[in-house]
Amino acid sequence: MAVPTVARTAAPASRPDSTTRPGPLVSATVAILVAATGIPLGYVVWGAVSVGWDRAYELVVRPRVGELLYNTVALVAITVPLCVLIGVGVAWLVERTDLPGRAVWRPLFVAPLAVPAFVNSYAWVGVVPSLHGLWAGVLISTLSYFPFMYLPVAATLRRLDPAVEESARALGSDSVTVFFxxxxxxxxxxxxxxxxxxxxxxxxxxxAFAMVRFDTFTVAIFQQFQVTFDGAAGSMLAGVLVLLCLALLVAEAAARGNARFARIGSGAPSVITPIRLGRSVIPASAALVALAALALGVPTWTILRWLWIGGAEVWDFGDIVTSLSQTIGLAAAAAALTTLLAFPVAWVAVRSSGFLARAAEGANYVASSLPGIVTALALVTVTISVAPVLYQSVALIVFAYVLLFMPRALVNVRAGLAQVPTSLEEASRSLGSSPTATFFRVTLRLTAPAAAAGAALVFVAVATELTATLLLAPTGTNTLSMRFWSLSSELDYAAAAPYALALVVLAIPVTLILLRQSAKAAAL
Structure with missing residues (x-):
């Protein structure tokens, strides 16, 4: 019997509610940001040109690059499908079945995002010291990143109209057929x-991969940088890595296309009837418990174990407080500046159209998709050549964070700004308020919750960032991630445990923010 399919409609081009011409200050700020996002790509192109095409070709086709390419592609090709299987499966069990404990499972499978991947790797190496290679990288990556799949899928499942599924079942389809x-x-x-x-x-x-001795392009570039600063080999490795990043972006855009699935008309909300698992509830619950134990139990147990082994001697409170204060200072400065700069970009993207609007948003996403090691090397090279006074300065590392994490603030600010009725702004201006006063009295107040969520996401991302921080941090700076990495690299796992614990505790707010944002998205 035929099963009804969901209507698929071409998504019309989004149009701003009120097209306005951005002011000169906004346009200049956005233009500068767009130009700044081109620095990492420009660095890679300059590296290829400066060594000459013949030499560049020799560096790219050598066996070492082939090995790194195989490792990196294999890692992505295995890990992403595993995350899809786990994320979709867990989301379906939690959101669409009568599995008990839904209120517990939802936050539990977002919580792994509070454990940085390199802390997760440290935890697993503590349990299995011989862990290394491709499958070690796949294990660590899957347990660290599957929540990035679980979150959007769970939110989408909560938003889907169950009437379509009920129609399919009424026509004789079983649950498996309806799902697929x-x-x-x-x-x-x-x-x-x-x-x-x-x-x-x-x-x-x-x-995470350096700790389990698995060489990817990012690991090799960092090692090359340590041996020969800004060597030609490192530049070519960075070029291949950038091409891989761009290939991912293009593949996702091509697969996404211009179509979308949407509910036509709001209508009356239907109550989802949970699918009865019957006897399968026990193995399903056991599988979720096992996943939670692997993703959260292992790092928690390892950190507590090393804290117990180290005793009071590992708690250097003076150093921990210093590292914590430096981490919070850098993260707060980057979060504030990134969110502030996200406003003009979001304003142009939402309230105007044309080349600048498209370039402003697209350039930031492309720049942030590049690995931190490439951005850091680009900024080091540019500052040493053009403005050496900025090398190893707070301003430079904060600027790097802006380039790396702008989309985390931009997505939230853009969403908040798009929900502000332009009629309120027009009413404010008609009553004599200037555009600036209207922005602060109306627009900013209504956008503030979304902007705060974006700032919090940037804060946590900066607090747990490692590669760019290691390369760009000013002399004397020791963030929590830097201290943890320094001690764990020396195999002093007990001394590293307090810093790992501090990183996890500092990252916990991101789980709360992601849960809240996901619930809001599902309610729209």
């Missing part, structure tokens, strides 16, 4: 978005 022919096609955008995010993280990750 009705539900799964509607999850395509969430799966592609989550897969892109996971793929970009895999290309950019350094600490």
């Amino acid at each position: 022919r009705v539900v799964l096609p509607q999850l395509r955008l969430a799966i592609l978005g989550g897969g892109l995010l996971i793929g970009v993280h895999l290309l950019a990750e350094y600490g």
Whole structure:
């Protein structure tokens, strides 16, 4: 019997509610930001040109690059599908079945995001010291990044109209057929978005793979930098890595296309009837418990174990407080500046149209998709050549954070700004308020919650960032991630445990923010 499929309609080009011409200050700020995002790509192109095409070709086709290419591509090709299987499966069990404990499972499977991947790697090496190679990287990556798939899929499942699924069942389809022919096609955008995010993280990750002795391009570039600063070989490796990042972006955009799945008309909300698992509830619950134990139990147990072994001697409170204060200072400065700069970009993207609007948003996403090691090397090279006074300065590392994490603030600010009725702003101006006063009295107040969420996400991202921080941090700076990496690299796992614990505690707010944002998105 034929099963009804969900209507698929071409998404019309989005149009701003009120097209306005940005002021000169906004336009200049956005233009400068767009130009700044081109620095990492410009660095890679300059590296290829400066060594000459013949030499560049020799560096790219050598066996070492082939080995790194195989490792990196294999890692992405294995990990992303595993994250899709786990994320979609867990989301479906939690959101669509009568599995008990839904209120517990939802936050539990977002919590792994509070454990940085390099801390997770440290935990697993503590349990299995011989862990290394490709499958070690796949294990660590899957357990660290599957929530990036679970979150959007769970939010999408909560938003889907259950009437379509009920119609399919009424026509004789079982639950498996309904899932694959009705539900799964509607999850395509969430799966592609989550897969892109996971793929970009895999290309950019350094600490987790270095700890399990698995060489990817990012690991090799960092090692090359340590041996010969800004060598030609490192530049060519960075070029291949950039091409891989761009290939991911293009593949996701091509797979996404211009189509979307949407509910036509709001109508009356339907109550989802949970699918009865019957006897399968026990193995399903056991599988979720096992996943939680692997993703959260291992790092928690390892950190507590090393704290117990180290005793009171590992708690150097003076050093911990110093590292914590430096981490909070850098993260707060970067979060504030990134969110502030996100406003003009979001304003142009939402309230105007044309080349600047498209370039402003697209350039920031492309720049942030590049690994931190490439951005850091680009900024080091540029500052030493053009403005040596900025080398190893707070301003330079904060600027790097802006380039790396702008989309985390931009997505939230853009969403908040798009929900501000332009009629309120027009009413304010008609009553004599200037555009500036209207912005602060109306627009900013209504956008503030979304902007605060974006700032918090940037804060946590900066607090747990490792590669760019190691290369760009001013002399004397020791953030929590730097101290943890220094001690764990020396195999002093007990001394590193307090810093790992501080990183996890500092990252916990991101789980609360992601849960809240996901619930809001599902309620729209």
